[in-house]
Amino acid sequence: MSRGGATLALALGFFLGAGAAAAASPEELARGELLFHIGGCTNCHTAEGGPLLAGGDPLETPFGRFYAPNITPDPETGIGRWSEADFLRAMREGRSPSGAPYYPAFPYTSYAKMSEADLRALKAYLDTIPPVRRPNREHELGFPYNVRWGLLLWQWAFHDPAPFRPDPTKSEAWNRGAYLVLGPGHCAECHTPRTWYGALDDSRAFAGGRLGKEVIPNITSDPEKGIGRWTAGDLRGLLVIGIKPDGDFVGGDMAKVVRNGTAKLPEADREAIVEFLLSLPPR
Ligand code: HEC
Ligand code: HEC
The missing domain is CATH 1.10.760 (Cytochrome Bc1 Complex; Chain D, domain 2)
Structure with a gap:
């Protein structure tokens, strides 16, 4: 593709992307809100008395202490720069935009069963949450659980991303x-x-x-x-x-x-x- 063609495709992609985000209908947002509730996102991602979804209280597990990250649309400390595809990948495959595997303390192992339409509606709803600037805390995990890439093996063996x-x-x-x-x-x-x-x-x-x-x-x-x-x-x-x-x-x-x-x-x-x-x- 020529440079001009690539620029045009980029611009068009941006335009369509922005258009799609703006086009979330009231029905889709209501559907996303319902999924946000039954999904319990706030139970882990909001600290007691803290701003909505800007990061949670410590989650104690047999493997160590996890801190659910900021998932508000803040571009620096939240997921404001994520595309819809990034979000779908996280929820279904348990992978970050850079491909790093997530710990199953984030129950993507269940969210993977959600339909694509539902995941899109959920993302559209999350985009309406007020962005909050709040840096994430590192999990406190001992060896070997602190080796994130070890999870690739775990996912390969145990994670089934098939929808319901x-x-x-x-x-x-x-x-x-x-x-x-x-x-x-x-x-x-x-x-x-x-x-x-x-x-x-x-x-x-x-x-x-x-x-x-x-x-x-x-x-x-x-x-x-x-x-x-x-x-x-x-x-x-x-x-x-x-x-x-x-x-x-x-x-x-x-x-x-x-x-x-x-x-x-x-x-x-x-x-x-x-x-x-x-x-x-x-x-
Ligand atoms: C974060 C962990 C967690 C999740 C997720 C969870 N539960 Fe529970 N559930 C518990 C615990 C802990 C209790 C016992 C609470 C108590 O008795 O004080 C409980 C109790 C119950 C009970 C009462 C059982 C009894 O004998 O008293 C039912 C029914 C139930 N859960 C259904 C559900 C359903 C349906 C869902 C999903 C929508 C769900 N739970 C999700 C932890 C969880
Ligand atoms: C039981 C606790 C729990 C629940 C419920 C939960 N999460 Fe999480 N979530 C986590 C933890 C812990 C992580 C960090 C995982 C890691 O670092 O590997 C995480 C990570 C994420 C990430 C990746 C963020 C990033 O910066 O990489 C997204 C996106 C996310 N969760 C969305 C959601 C949504 C949407 C819901 C509700 C449908 C939800 N989570 C419910 C615990 C939870």
């Missing part, structure tokens, strides 16, 4: 619930125990266990170990206000999942989650 595939034998609501739980809701990231390698143990899906110091309940339909005795109404109460059938309220991380996530969903989506959860095979 609906099950045609199930209802539309069940599939919507499955999508929200397994994809943006990333419920398995806490409720499914992990193997020694830190990958989700699918043979024990949603069977709970320990996560660092927290005890995670079994939410399968097992009547003894899980929530098999809960009614749809019980689950609704939990997903709307965090109340359990015994009258207690959930605490800790789950309180945030409810307050910032499931409580903000449209009723039909919550009902879809209820239908899916009640169908989880006992484990």
Whole structure:
């Protein structure tokens, strides 16, 4: 291509890119906001009392302490310079714009199941968050976990970037619930125990266990170990206000999942989650 042609292509690319960003419709932004809520982005990326999405409080894990970075559109300290493709790659492949692999403390392992249209809507919504200048903190990890490139092997072995595939034998609501739980809701990231390698143990899906110091309940339909005795109404109460059938309220991380996530969903989506959860095979 001639220089002039390249310049023209660049200018056109810029024009189309800018046009696409400006063209996010109110419907797309509303869809992005819903995904932002159920995705729980703020639970990790916003510090207690701090500016929205400008970087989170320490996340304690068995591998060390992580600090979720600034994901506001600030061009210097946030992700303001990211293209839509950069964002899709981070959410699906767990790679930074320069190709560096992310730690699975960022649950891209679940977000990868989101549809392309949903990821675009989420990016469009994030672009509307006020930019905040706040430099990221380094994670505090011991050897060998501090060797980021070691994650390439982990991703190769354990990360499946395939999007969610609906099950045609199930209802539309069940599939919507499955999508929200397994994809943006990333419920398995806490409720499914992990193997020694830190990958989700699918043979024990949603069977709970320990996560660092927290005890995670079994939410399968097992009547003894899980929530098999809960009614749809019980689950609704939990997903709307965090109340359990015994009258207690959930605490800790789950309180945030409810307050910032499931409580903000449209009723039909919550009902879809209820239908899916009640169908989880006992484990
Ligand atoms: C459980 C905590 C957690 C949740 C929930 C979470 N993140 Fe993150 N996120 C992290 C951590 C930790 C990192 C840093 C990973 C690393 O350094 O390898 C990160 C990194 C990122 C990055 C890369 C930023 C950069 O500067 O390279 C993006 C983009 C991102 N998250 C977007 C999101 C979005 C969008 C959501 C909600 C849909 C979300 N995250 C939810 C913990 C979380
Ligand atoms: C960050 C970790 C985390 C994530 C993500 C998470 N949970 Fe939880 N969940 C917990 C913890 C911890 C508890 C126990 C809270 C308590 O009893 O105080 C809990 C409790 C529950 C309970 C009540 C179980 C019982 O026996 O009391 C249900 C139901 C539940 N979660 C469903 C979900 C759903 C649905 C999602 C996804 C939308 C989800 N959780 C995402 C950590 C998490």
